[in-house]
Amino acid sequence: MKYARIKGTNDIYGEEMSYWYMIEESTRKIAKLFGYSEIRTPIIEPTELFVRSVGEETDIVQKEMYTFEDKGGRSITLRPEGTAPVVRAFIENSFINKGFPQRYFYIGPMFRYERPQKGRQRQFHQVGFELFGSESSLADAEVIYLAVKLLKEIGLTKFKVVINSIGCEKCRPQYREALKEYYAKHLDEVCDDCKRRYNTNILRLLDCKVDVEIADKAPRSIDYLCDECKEHYNNLKKYLKMLDVDFEEDHKLVRGLDYYNRTVFEIRHDLLGAQSAIAGGGRYDRLIEMMGGKSVSALGFAMGMERLIIAMKAENVKVPPALVNHVYIAHVGDVIEAALNIAEDLRRNNITVVFDVMERGLRAQLKHADRIGALLAIIVGENELSEDFVVVKDMESGEDSKVDINFVVDFVLDKLKEIM
């Protein structure tokens, strides 16, 4: 093999494409229903953008970024996540002048240098939603509700929503202290990773898979929330119930990106393997100001498209084919102009027409028509044409019909309606 894909990347084509179309179309549909407009940001950004927003100490920044120097000596990074670029665009283009709230969504590739495994690649794809300007729990509820609606739209049912609140800059320090105090007593019992994280990111000790029991008994962030955060969290739960969104509370849910505050949530799927989170997000009220903008409340989430597809397959979700070849046009002999005209007439009526460009015999043409799954084949031949008709073959039944050349479009439309 001369050239091969870069490790952790994939070619997406054929049948597989139907899943991608399904997710993309559902995303646009739900976005439209909730009033979110699409934003497309560059795949490359200044390295500093992610270092500042995602957090210097996070694994993403420490070891997972695709970073390189361009010819002008600037440090460039392939985006590892979608929120920071949207926030950058928000600030850079003065979206703030458009009033609040503002709703955006994005779809696109992300890059993280990690060891590939099930549900994880180095180039992966996310759909994400961001809502700017509202501090109200109504916004949190809307975003979570929207995520659930989208998952249902693509046919998933076996997922659960998990929420937590990790407080704000006012109350989190106390909680952090409480955790430190608690874990200080257990430091000799926990695993090496936990010992390391005790200093780097104390919150992450909670979702350790080794020292589960110790984490279970650890202080809970919701017991340390200030009054505002507590009310915010309680309202969120109230609104989610109004919206009929089933959720679980998990006081051990914290998230790896530094910019979150208050609400954090995750949606997990049972049939997925180790990487069970198909969506994750939360509130990031301080991020925009931290990045040099005005103080603007915001929140959002992202879904991993590859993981959604794994979940769809695990749940046996039926997806419509990405491409249906309605009509194949076979031509034999000196009839090309007539055949081209028929193709044009059909396409003008939104019928997919595949035209023979190999100039092979009829047998080979029909074989190809069969292979590409054409519903109908139109045979344009010299004999028939001299009497102003063509043969339309139903590829499923094999039945041939003689059709007047002036009524081909009508006949095909009727026939397609009948068999589709």
Place this chain on the structure above:
RNA sequence: GUGGCCAUAGCUCAGCUGGUAGAGCGCCUGACUGUGGAUCAGGUGGUCGUGGGUUCGAAUCCCACUGGCCACCCCA
């Protein structure tokens, strides 16, 4: 970055304790010079992931590397 399993034809795989590569499917052609799917016949197809070592001889044993899958770490 760490660990386990794996790598033979386009695909799925066989190849016993080392003796110089095979099947099924696919693809092409013909039977059928203007009617696909079925059948039959013929054909196409592999530096056995790469490099090194052991050996008279390596797809087979050993080492390294690369890649894949799964898990850890972390995350969508």
